[in-house]
Amino acid sequence: MTFDEFVAFRLGALLRYATVVTCDPHLAEDIVQDVLVRARARWGRIGRLDAPERYVKRMVLNEFLSWRRRRAARVVPLAREQLDLLAAPVADPSAGVDERDAVLRLVAALPPRQRAAVALRFYEDLPDEEIADLLGCRSVTVRSLISRALAAMRKSLPAPLVTTFGEQP
Secondary structure: OOHHHHHHHHHHHHHHHHHHHHOOHHHHHHHHHHHHHHHHHOHHHHOOOOOHHHHHHHHHHHHHHHHHHHHHOOOOOOOHHHHHHHOOOOOOOOHHHHHHHHHHHHHHHOOHHHHHHHHHHHOOOOOHHHHHHHHOOOHHHHHHHHHHHHHHHHHHOOHHHHHHOOOOO
């Protein structure tokens, strides 16, 4: 498969994956673009791999995690009240959309490695061992990251959603 064929067939999936990991469609586009530029230069080697898409997704994940580290040094964190003002929910008549929005906001608030672990588990449906391989850690660390992420999300969810999210209030 040539690089152009790979991009034609898998660009949409890569953008969706990056959007899930970053929780920001614009950042996802930037990351995928940067990764594809680097992947094109190395496509001779990447294209011969058994799973070139998995390799490129790993590049996307690594780029996101390194971008977060670089940006964290320059970003001044806002107080919780300021974040609530910036991210005020938009009134929507559909309860399902509101619930999904609340959960997505909670996922976006997770630390990058926890967010990546949750995305890989629940979006990519990967087992602990593969997630550990992608994140460069052990399986027990993956379980810990996911457990902490879910606990933090349950703690922050409004009471009606907690039972939907898998735990009694």
